[in-house]
Amino acid sequence: MTTPLPPTTRVAVIEDQRDIREGLAILINGSSGFRITGAYGSIESALPALFQDAADILLLDIGLPGMSGLDGIPLLREKCPHTLILILSVHDDDDRIFRALCAGASGYLLKNTAPARLLESLREAVNGGSPMSPEVARRVVLLFRKFTPPEEAVYNLTPHENRLLRLLAEGHSYRSAATKLGLSVNTVAFHMKRVYEKLHVHSKSQAVAKAIRQGLVQ
Numbered sequence: 214m215t216t217p218l219p220p221t222t223r224v225a226v227i228e229d230q231r232d233i234r235e236g237l238a239i240l241i242n243g244s245s246g247f248r249i250t251g252a253y254g255s256i257e258s259a260l261p262a263l264f265q266d267a268a269d270i271l272l273l274d275i276g277l278p279g280m281s282g283l284d285g286i287p288l289l290r291e292k293c294p295h296t297l298i299l300i301l302s303v304h305d306d307d308d309r310i311f312r313a314l315c316a317g318a319s320g321y322l323l324k325n326t327a328p329a330r331l332l333e334s335l336r337e338a339v340n341g342g343s344p345m346s347p348e349v350a351r352r353v354v355l356l357f358r359k360f361t362p363p364e365e366a367v368y369n370l371t372p373h374e375n376r377l378l379r380l381l382a383e384g385h386s387y388r389s390a391a392t393k394l395g396l397s398v399n400t401v402a403f404h405m406k407r408v409y410e411k412l413h414v415h416s417k418s419q420a421v422a423k424a425i426r427q428g429l430v431q
Contacts, residue, residue, distance in 0.1 A: 222339055225268035226252040227259050227285075228301070229277050233324070237272060237301075240328050247335065254278070256285040263293050270338055273318075275302040275309060283309065286316035297338050301326070305348050307356055314353075315422040320344040320384075341402075342386025343417060350384040356425050368411045368429065377404055378429065382421045 224241050226249070228234040238252045250268045253259035257279050263271070271289065275282035286298055297319040302309070310321055319338050322331065323346040334344035345353065370378070380390040391401045405417065412429075414420045423429070 220246075221248050222246060222270065222335060223248055223250045223266075223268045224270055224272065224335060225250050225259065225263060225296070226272045227254075227256060227277065227282070228252070228272070228274045229254045230274075240331070241335075244332050247332070256280045256282070256289070260288075260292060263289070263296065267293050268296050270297040270299055270319075270335055272301045272335075273298050275300060275304055275313070283312050283316065286313065286318060290317050299334065299338050299344065301331075305346070305352065307352060310349055310352055311356060311422075311425065314418060315426065317416070317418055317422075319418050321349045322346050323348060337386050340386060340388065341417065342389070343381060343384055343421060344386075345384040353382060353384075353425065370408065370411060370429065374404055374408050374411075375429070377401065378408060378420065378424050381405075381417055382424055 224247055226234055226237050228237065234252045234254065238249045241247045242249045250266050251259065251262050253262070255278050273282045273285070282300065282302070289296065289298060298317065300313050300318050300321040301324060302321070303324050305323055313321055320334060320343045322334055322344060326334070326346055337344045377390060377394065380393055385393065387398050387401045387405070391398045394401070405420070408420055409415060412420055412423050414423055
């Protein structure tokens with residue numbers, strides 16, 4: 214009996230620097246389990262193609278000609294709702310990280326990320342994770358420590374839900390959070406569904422962004 218091949222993850226790239234864009238395409242196309250659907254220099258040039266041939270995940274630069282990556286995230290999410298957006302940038306300042314996560318990015322990597330780690334991050338994202346470079350994860354932790362929740366924001370998160378949400382904010386996937394907590398992935402998914410309902414959000418990235426914005430994670 215022939216063993217079925219694992220599904221191929223379709224990846225698109227929006228990066229204005231040609232050498233980086235072509236290098237990413239070569240790396241991803243040459244790696245088992247991945248296929249490049251397109252590599253583009255701007256959001257404007259990418260949108261028609263992405264609409265026709267949606268990718269599973271999009272590697273998105275921030276500093277782009279025309280529409281910036283940050284401004285483009287809401288539009289990309291509207292036009293390609295099933296495509297995960299993973300930021301790949303040289304910028305690691307609080308403002309850009311915070312805006313990207315609040316807009317719906319599923320993760321944030323720096324351009325000095327090693328090729329093997331980049332591929333691992335793509336796999337992690339499509340499996341429900343929120344990959345971040347270590348420098349970014351540290352800034353995210355510092356960010357949510359600066360915020361205090363408004364007095365009227367009462368979401369009744371349990372201590373267990375709070376701990377799980379903090380792990381996700383630190384960049385853990387459902388699987389690694391489950392290992393950390395000694396739970397099954399299905400149990401983590403069940404708890405996160407309750408967290409979504411309490412926070413009135415629809416995805417992990419939105420839950421993490423809201424936790425950071427309102428200081429829900431201590």
